[in-house]
Amino acid sequence: xxxxxxxxxxxxxxxxxxxxxxxxxxxxxxxxxxxxxxxxxxxxxxxxxxxxxxxxxxxxxxxxxxxxxxxxxxxxxxxxxxxxxxxxxxxxxxxxxxxxxxxxxxxxxxxxxxxxxxxxxxxxxxxxxxxxxxxxxxxxxxxxxxxxxxxxxxxxxxxxxxxxxxxxxxxxxxxxxxxxxxxxxxxxxxxxxxxx
Numbered sequence: 001x002x003x004x005x006x007x008x009x010x011x012x013x014x015x016x017x018x019x020x021x022x023x024x025x026x027x028x029x030x031x032x033x034x035x036x037x038x039x040x041x042x043x044x045x046x047x048x049x050x051x052x053x054x055x056x057x058x059x060x061x062x063x064x065x066x067x068x069x070x071x072x073x074x075x076x077x078x079x080x081x082x083x084x085x086x087x088x089x090x091x092x093x094x095x096x097x098x099x100x101x102x103x104x105x106x107x108x109x110x111x112x113x114x115x116x117x118x119x120x121x122x123x124x125x126x127x128x129x130x131x132x133x134x135x136x137x138x139x140x141x142x143x144x145x146x147x148x149x150x151x152x153x154x155x156x157x158x159x160x161x162x163x164x165x166x167x168x169x170x171x172x173x174x175x176x177x178x179x180x181x182x183x184x185x186x187x188x189x190x191x192x193x194x195x196x
Contacts, residue, residue: 002082004132005180006045007104008093009187014107016041016191020048021108025116034114040194047190048183052078057179061172068164072148072156077172079135079144080165084176086136092180101132138162 003021010017019034019041026034031042052058053074061080062073069076089097105127112120125131134140142162149158165172 002078004082004135005085011191018107018111020045022119025118044190051186057175061175064168065164069157076161081176082135084173097133
């Protein structure tokens with residue numbers, strides 16, 4: 001799962017959303033310096049990642065694209081799944097995607113001093129290019145994949161990810177649809193466990 005799914009899977013609590021968003025930049029036990037609900041968000045993120053990586057449906061999606069992306073298949077599938085979520089947002093959330101995205105950007109901006117350095121550097125681009133809403137359209141998605149390919153020194157092949165998505169759209173979307181229902185239920189259980 002990528003940024004959009006992680007924030008969507010958080011309960012309606014600004015600190016949990018914040019923690020879930022920044023979790024990849026919080027290493028080891030450094031999460032302990034944050035207040036309780038931010039810690040809940042970080043631990044929720046980590047649980048989602050483990051669950052996702054081990055799930056048979058996600059493994060199937062990775063197998064569909066592995067010949068194109070090799071060890072980067074998981075990253076590509078994460079972004080594809082965010083695309084499916086954004087494209088079909090009204091099935092998963094009552095608010096418009098643009099309103100939800102704006103809410104997340106405000107949550108991050110209001111906690112600027114708490115942002116890990118990597119996220120603080122990324123935030124202006126995230127907001128200016130409206131990454132969360134942008135997952136829904138192919139033009140912005142191509143920009144995301146181009147950036148990811150650049151970060152891997154052009155060895156990942158992610159600049160070709162849109163073509164692979166279009167060639168396998170229905171198969172991958174079916175995987176996402178089945179998996180995301182299970183992931184939503186799992187995430188709710190994890191939040192309950194973390195709050196007990």
